Amino acid sequence: xxxxxxxxxxxxxxxxxxxxxxxxxxxxPVFMTVGTQGTVKAVPPRELKEAGVEVVxxxxxxxxLRPGADTVARAGGLARFMSWDGPTxxxxxxxxxxxxxxxxxxxxxxxTFKSHLDGSEHFLTPEKVMELQGKIGADIIMVLDECAxxxxxxxxxxxxxxLTIEWARRSRSEFERLGLGPEQAVFxxxxxxxxxxxxxxxxxxxIRIGFxxxxxxxxxxxxxxxxxxxxxxxxxxxxxxxxxxxxxGVGFPEDIVECVGRGVDMFDCxxxxxxxxxxxxxxxxxxxxVRNAMYAEDLSPVDSECDCYTxxxxxxxxxxxxxxxxxxxAANLATLHNVTFYQKMIKEMRTAIxxxxxxxxxxxxxxRSQRTGHxx
Amino acid sequence: xxxxxxxxxxxxxxxxxxxxxxxxxxxxPVFMTVGTQGTVKAVPPRELKEAGVEVVxxxxxxxxLRPGADTVARAGGLARFMSWDGPTxxxxxxxxxxxxxxxxxxxxxxxTFKSHLDGSEHFLTPEKVMELQGKIGADIIMVLDECAxxxxxxxxxxxxxxLTIEWARRSRSEFERLGLGPEQAVFxxxxxxxxxxxxxxxxxxxIRIGFxxxxxxxxxxxxxxxxxxxxxxxxxxxxxxxxxxxxxGVGFPEDIVECVGRGVDMFDCxxxxxxxxxxxxxxxxxxxxVRNAMYAEDLSPVDSECDCYTxxxxxxxxxxxxxxxxxxxAANLATLHNVTFYQKMIKEMRTAIxxxxxxxxxxxxxxRSQRTGHxx
Numbered sequence: 001x002x003x004x005x006x007x008x009x010x011x012x013x014x015x016x017x018x019x020x021x022x023x024x025x026x027x028x029p030v031f032m033t034v035g036t037q038g039t040v041k042a043v044p045p046r047e048l049k050e051a052g053v054e055v056v057x058x059x060x061x062x063x064x065l066r067p068g069a070d071t072v073a074r075a076g077g078l079a080r081f082m083s084w085d086g087p088t089x090x091x092x093x094x095x096x097x098x099x100x101x102x103x104x105x106x107x108x109x110x111x112t113f114k115s116h117l118d119g120s121e122h123f124l125t126p127e128k129v130m131e132l133q134g135k136i137g138a139d140i141i142m143v144l145d146e147c148a149x150x151x152x153x154x155x156x157x158x159x160x161x162x163l164t165i166e167w168a169r170r171s172r173s174e175f176e177r178l179g180l181g182p183e184q185a186v187f188x189x190x191x192x193x194x195x196x197x198x199x200x201x202x203x204x205x206x207i208r209i210g211f212x213x214x215x216x217x218x219x220x221x222x223x224x225x226x227x228x229x230x231x232x233x234x235x236x237x238x239x240x241x242x243x244x245x246x247x248x249g250v251g252f253p254e255d256i257v258e259c260v261g262r263g264v265d266m267f268d269c270x271x272x273x274x275x276x277x278x279x280x281x282x283x284x285x286x287x288x289x290v291r292n293a294m295y296a297e298d299l300s301p302v303d304s305e306c307d308c309y310t311x312x313x314x315x316x317x318x319x320x321x322x323x324x325x326x327x328x329x330a331a332n333l334a335t336l337h338n339v340t341f342y343q344k345m346i347k348e349m350r351t352a353i354x355x356x357x358x359x360x361x362x363x364x365x366x367x368r369s370q371r372t373g374h375x376x
Numbered sequence: 377x378x379x380x381x382x383x384x385x386x387x388x389x390x391x392x393x394x395x396x397x398x399x400x401x402x403x404x405p406v407f408m409t410v411g412t413q414g415t416v417k418a419v420p421p422r423e424l425k426e427a428g429v430e431v432v433x434x435x436x437x438x439x440x441l442r443p444g445a446d447t448v449a450r451a452g453g454l455a456r457f458m459s460w461d462g463p464t465x466x467x468x469x470x471x472x473x474x475x476x477x478x479x480x481x482x483x484x485x486x487x488t489f490k491s492h493l494d495g496s497e498h499f500l501t502p503e504k505v506m507e508l509q510g511k512i513g514a515d516i517i518m519v520l521d522e523c524a525x526x527x528x529x530x531x532x533x534x535x536x537x538x539l540t541i542e543w544a545r546r547s548r549s550e551f552e553r554l555g556l557g558p559e560q561a562v563f564x565x566x567x568x569x570x571x572x573x574x575x576x577x578x579x580x581x582x583i584r585i586g587f588x589x590x591x592x593x594x595x596x597x598x599x600x601x602x603x604x605x606x607x608x609x610x611x612x613x614x615x616x617x618x619x620x621x622x623x624x625g626v627g628f629p630e631d632i633v634e635c636v637g638r639g640v641d642m643f644d645c646x647x648x649x650x651x652x653x654x655x656x657x658x659x660x661x662x663x664x665x666v667r668n669a670m671y672a673e674d675l676s677p678v679d680s681e682c683d684c685y686t687x688x689x690x691x692x693x694x695x696x697x698x699x700x701x702x703x704x705x706a707a708n709l710a711t712l713h714n715v716t717f718y719q720k721m722i723k724e725m726r727t728a729i730x731x732x733x734x735x736x737x738x739x740x741x742x743x744r745s746q747r748t749g750h751x752x
Contacts, residue, residue, distance in 0.1 A: 040705075041705070296443065297450060318459070320443075321442070325438075327417060332418070
């Protein structure tokens, strides 16, 4: 993997860059569309391309349980398996595993958990997670980390961060031992809850270990926005200029814009896709819940400023009907729109960075959002 | 609506023709893809075009209950509402209403039934059904008929056929009174269960009333195949040469081929779409149930002779994964394939008719089906 920062906005920390992987190129800032189980729910790959998606993010935890890492490997790896002609990234599944508080047990060696599918017991170590992601074959893979819950005491957060650092070290060694590079790149994950000292120490140690890129994890888990932004800034201030920075699981359009301004290059979130399936659609004039009765006779498109297939061809009234009637096409059309909205936003933002007008673009975007109420 | 028979196979009764409607042309024999609620489940209109679909069939009963005929009318009619650039047909909903044996009551005046959605009571007459289909605005609309259950005594079938004929008469008058033509065309429906004399009388009476086309209804409801074929032949032998003939709700690929050979021009059935959603896929080598464990590592396409998007890009192993994981994309990819299979079959058949080799094509198709077991 190669990463190059093409332009950094002097007035913020926003960067525009390019990320080259064996399966293709991504322009940063990049919003990676989530395809947890090896498919972006309800949308075929060609429509993702149409929407401007460059990277698909999948989840090792889910693919390991079903259909199994070996099955994906035999199919030629994740991208070929799902027929995605572009870069892919797999998360290690740390977040998913640690979310199941009652179903897992953590020891220094690794984590034991019960499958959410059949209750079967599994034991994953940092090493095993590298091996599995090696088989699944995404361009970028993530170390196993411990994603602490929020709130958490300093002592517990410190222990958890220590474990994350130790696991990062073991992951990196195993990545080398298995010879996964240079076909694959591995990212470390900064943890430390909302404690600045822990975040800083984690960044330092991860840099010392050395990764192809650095993710900021454990945020957007319930902490105040201000704490999230602070932890992002603390991290990006220290992270190497020439490595990509990835803020995991974020988020709202406004949060992405704010964090690009703090020097983050990569994002992912289920928001555009999951919201779409609930009929919650992003538009240039704010979010609309298209199921609502008020749209029953609304013959305008979801977003008159959007040129996606959905907006070019269908009305709010029709989408409302599809949602109300429980029709499968609803999820397809709505997801295509939301994914397009996110990609358009990120593309506009990148252009603004390249043209040295990011702060103006950001302020205008945020002012409009405040009027229209994207933020929840 | 204009209909022209371009070629009739002398050795069978198979016809190739062209059907011109205000919203576009269909080449007969035509298989109309079912979009009950104003959407072909899981497939956007552009993919239907790609699959070769020419006509979409929707259901008045469903659209009347939700979103309501007025809503569809205000959106510019069914085709515009669903963004389908081509001919549409609405069934009257007779079949749906009469299927709900416990929820409806028939009188000579009309039918009272309870909505399957909210239990609300509705009263539909042949006249009302014309008015509603006038609002919904499909190119071809169907009279309200009584679809008798099977088996049924001769006496009951006779009474039911009489009612169907009387309703056809009233429908035709109301169609005139409302001035629905020539923008819309109306088809009568031949009933009479498996009784030749009833079918014949029904055909005669419908011809006397005069319709733009004639449907054969009440078949594929449990009667033996031989009876179905016989009733089709009895009907097509008497129906006017210059009007389209539409066999409702049929069916298996083999049945369609057999009935084209008996002079039928139009078909519809939920089979390709519904089967797809269950993971049951039509292929040139027989039907496969792609959920089965035997496909877990099968890296071949669903059908190596098919060039649909699904077959060009995805493996059986991947489709199995999507179905197993309950992923929405499964329905989309599977439906696109099955719809393509039906359209390809019908197109090949039409070419064979035009080139005077329909009987050979039919025999070869049926022989292959027998080997591969399409027929259930």
